[in-house]
Amino acid sequence: MKILVAVKRVLDYNVKARVKADKSGVDLSNVKMSMNPFDEIAVEEALRISEAGKADEVVAVSLGVSQAQETLRTAMAMGADRGILVESDAELQPLAVAKLLKHVIEKEQPDLVLLGKQAIDDDSNQTGQMLAALMDWPQATFASKVEVGEGKAQVTREIDGGLETIEVTLPAVITTDLRLNEPRYAKLPNIMKAKKKPLDVIPVADTGVDVTPRLEVLEVNEPQARSAGIKVSSVDELVDKLKNEAKVI
Amino acid sequence: MNSTTVAAYEDIREGVRGLCSQFDAAYWRGIDARKAFPEEFVEAMTQAGWLAAMIPEEYGGSGLGLAEASVILEEVNRAGGNSGTVHGQMYNMFTLLRHGSDAQKQRYLPEIAAGRLRLQSMGVTEPTTGTDTTKIKTTAVRDGDSYIVNGQKVWISRIQHSDLMILLARTTPLEQVKRKSEGMSIFIVDLQQAIGNGLSVQPIANMVNHETNELFFDNLKIPAANLIGEEGKGFRYILDGLNAERTLIAAECIGDGRWFIEKARNYASEREVFGRPIGQNQGVQFPIAKAHINVEAADLMRWRACEEYDSGRNAGASANMAKYLAAEASWEAANVCLQTHGGFGFANEYDVERKFRETRLYQVAPISTNLILSYVAEHLLELPRSF
Ligand SMILES: Cc1cc2nc3c(=O)[nH]c(=O)nc-3n(C[C@H](O)[C@H](O)[C@H](O)COP(=O)(O)OP(=O)(O)OC[C@H]3O[C@@H](n4cnc5c(N)ncnc54)[C@H](O)[C@@H]3O)c2cc1C
Numbered sequence: 001m002k003i004l005v006a007v008k009r010v011l012d013y014n015v016k017a018r019v020k021a022d023k024s025g026v027d028l029s030n031v032k033m034s035m036n037p038f039d040e041i042a043v044e045e046a047l048r049i050s051e052a053g054k055a056d057e058v059v060a061v062s063l064g065v066s067q068a069q070e071t072l073r074t075a076m077a078m079g080a081d082r083g084i085l086v087e088s089d090a091e092l093q094p095l096a097v098a099k100l101l102k103h104v105i106e107k108e109q110p111d112l113v114l115l116g117k118q119a120i121d122d123d124s125n126q127t128g129q130m131l132a133a134l135m136d137w138p139q140a141t142f143a144s145k146v147e148v149g150e151g152k153a154q155v156t157r158e159i160d161g162g163l164e165t166i167e168v169t170l171p172a173v174i175t176t177d178l179r180l181n182e183p184r185y186a187k188l189p190n191i192m193k194a195k196k197k198p199l200d201v202i203p204v205a206d207t208g209v210d211v212t213p214r215l216e217v218l219e220v221n222e223p224q225a226r227s228a229g230i231k232v233s234s235v236d237e238l239v240d241k242l243k244n245e246a247k248v249i
Numbered sequence: 250m251n252s253t254t255v256a257a258y259e260d261i262r263e264g265v266r267g268l269c270s271q272f273d274a275a276y277w278r279g280i281d282a283r284k285a286f287p288e289e290f291v292e293a294m295t296q297a298g299w300l301a302a303m304i305p306e307e308y309g310g311s312g313l314g315l316a317e318a319s320v321i322l323e324e325v326n327r328a329g330g331n332s333g334t335v336h337g338q339m340y341n342m343f344t345l346l347r348h349g350s351d352a353q354k355q356r357y358l359p360e361i362a363a364g365r366l367r368l369q370s371m372g373v374t375e376p377t378t379g380t381d382t383t384k385i386k387t388t389a390v391r392d393g394d395s396y397i398v399n400g401q402k403v404w405i406s407r408i409q410h411s412d413l414m415i416l417l418a419r420t421t422p423l424e425q426v427k428r429k430s431e432g433m434s435i436f437i438v439d440l441q442q443a444i445g446n447g448l449s450v451q452p453i454a455n456m457v458n459h460e461t462n463e464l465f466f467d468n469l470k471i472p473a474a475n476l477i478g479e480e481g482k483g484f485r486y487i488l489d490g491l492n493a494e495r496t497l498i499a500a501e502c503i504g505d506g507r508w509f510i511e512k513a514r515n516y517a518s519e520r521e522v523f524g525r526p527i528g529q530n531q532g533v534q535f536p537i538a539k540a541h542i543n544v545e546a547a548d549l550m551r552w553r554a555c556e557e558y559d560s561g562r563n564a565g566a567s568a569n570m571a572k573y574l575a576a577e578a579s580w581e582a583a584n585v586c587l588q589t590h591g592g593f594g595f596a597n598e599y600d601v602e603r604k605f606r607e608t609r610l611y612q613v614a615p616i617s618t619n620l621i622l623s624y625v626a627e628h629l630l631e632l633p634r635s636f
Pocket of ligand 1: 380403
């Protein structure tokens with residue numbers, strides 16, 4: 001079995017995002033970038049499935065700028081066998097990413113595709129679902145447990161109000177939630193090995209996929225600074241304020 | 250070494266940071282309070298291959314150089330940890346790699362790389378000779394297939410958590426050698442065999458929770474096969490290893506320095522007195538800025554030392570200067586950080602007082618600041634010798 005894992009290069013979760021002066025987006029110059037944390041979970045899950053003897057190849061795929069090769073090396077240092085980058089300097093929105101992944105899937109023919117449920121930069125939470133639709137494959141999103149069997153997988157999903165366990169036939173798309181696993185840290189020998197693992201770079205133009213943005217960003221703003229709170233003297237006052245001032249209950 | 254080369258170590262930094270994030274400030278604080286040894290941390294560093302970084306790939310290591318080793322130790326200290334618990338293996342490794350025989354490498358390196366043996370200790374310092382190393386009194390006398398060791402050492406670290414020690418002893422009496430630096434040799438000592446059979450260990454309670462000891466040798470027998478290199482040339486081998494050691498210490502200090510600066514910056518930005526953050530006062534800002542400049546300047550000298558060492562050139566001058574600059578800079582940063590924290594700096598839970606104690610060590614060990622100044626004055630500037 002072959003597993004494809006999608007990994008995105010995003011602003012590191014420890015870095016405070018700053019909006020560009022012209023409000024066109026978040027300033028990414030000279031800031032630390034790293035692998036989207038949900039994708040790390042996806043890589044970890046793919047490796048665990050492979051280490052349990054249920055898969056023989058884990059291929060990491062990224063879509064975006066040339067530096068995303070570093071993200072792929074990170075995935076390979078964790079244990080992925082090889083990497084594929086579809087290189088594009090242009091902004092790639094979820095639909096474009098899903099279409100490009102479809103292009104890669106048609107070539108690679110994986111039995112399972114794992115993605116993070118969302119990327120922490122734009123928080124779209126769309127790519128996995130769109131990909132499943134484009135492939136006409138079953139999807140299991142927000143996975144907190146994955147059990148791969150013969151030709152199918154049992155997936156426990158985090159849904160509003162609890163957990164739901166479903167079975168999907170393979171090939172399928174699974175998107176990972178936070179509690180699925182705790183990703184490993186790369187060991188030094190694996191970091192060194194990752195430098196020698198194969199990494200294919202495919203220019204986006206060679207895919208023939210239309211990646212034109214369908215959404216236009218009008219303006220990006222910093223969230224409003226939080227103002228200081230107040231202390232209430234009784235539960236009644238709290239309930240009153242929540243009801244009549246904040247109007248949240 | 251330009252900034253792109255330095256950026257090339259980002260994957261190593263990331264890896265070490267990831268590991269260190271599992272051993273947070275509370276972990277180190279707890280170890281310090283209990284005067285314990287961070288066994289879990291050392292084990293994790295071993296298992297993840299970081300302490301075998303310099304062992305060649307054919308022996309199961311990663312075959313990296315001093316630059317990478319320095320980044321590993323820097324990141325441990327940068328993360329608030331104490332690389333004094335693991336650095337011995339890095340220091341010693343160059344001695345074994347450069348001067349050990351093929352048989353010795355074959356025997357020890359794969360075991361060290363696999364994490365089954367630790368080479369964390371080096372026995373040089375003695376109570377009555379101190380920095381004047383050529384006057385050491387510990388002797389190793391050849392007796393058939395063995396050497397018999399007698400004497401005493403002090404401040405020998407990590408003995409209780411190591412399997413092997415590199416020992417410096419006199420094999421030819423001082424009176425019988427032409428130059429005082431001749432007639433000393435280095436040996437690999439199997440500690441498990443030695444302790445209780447001619448070697449006794451007396452722990453020294455100390456300021457920095459360093460597992461460090463006094464050693465007493467009473468007719469300790471070590472196989473002649475454990476002599477490293479040629480008899481009588483041990484001091485030269487040790488000196489060669491010291492350039493690596495000094496560069497690594499410099500990197501540790503730079504890690505400390507960056508930890509202190511960040512801690513001071515954060516606290517100065519948050520702590521409000523007189524209705525504004527204390528960091529808004531230039532009297533608070535400027536010392537932090539100055540310490541930052543000194544840490545970054547020291548870092549440049551550290552890269553010069555790494556580059557020279559790794560390309561096989563003589564790194565003596567830059568390694569010593571890097572160690573001096575970095576130890577001064579980290580101590581300045583420590584002092585500024587403590588001052589910035591006011592009274593809270595003295596509270597254990599801020600970790601500043603612990604790191605303050607830990608970084609202070611590097612002005613004294615493994616070589617004191619004065620001795621570096623003496624080296625620069627007499628060897629680089631060729632001023633008259635004072636000893
Ligand atoms: C925590 C700790 C761990 C250590 N671990 C190890 C270890 O694992 N292995 C090991 O071999 N050693 C170890 N050491 C020993 C360390 O290397 C020595 O303490 C250091 O080299 C200084 O030697 P000394 O303590 O004998 O000081 P001394 O030589 O007695 O010097 C005392 C002071 O006088 C100054 N001084 C001496 N002579 C001169 C001079 N001619 N001109 C100017 N100033 C001078 C020195 O700079 C120093 O400040 C450790 C020490 C400590 C504190």
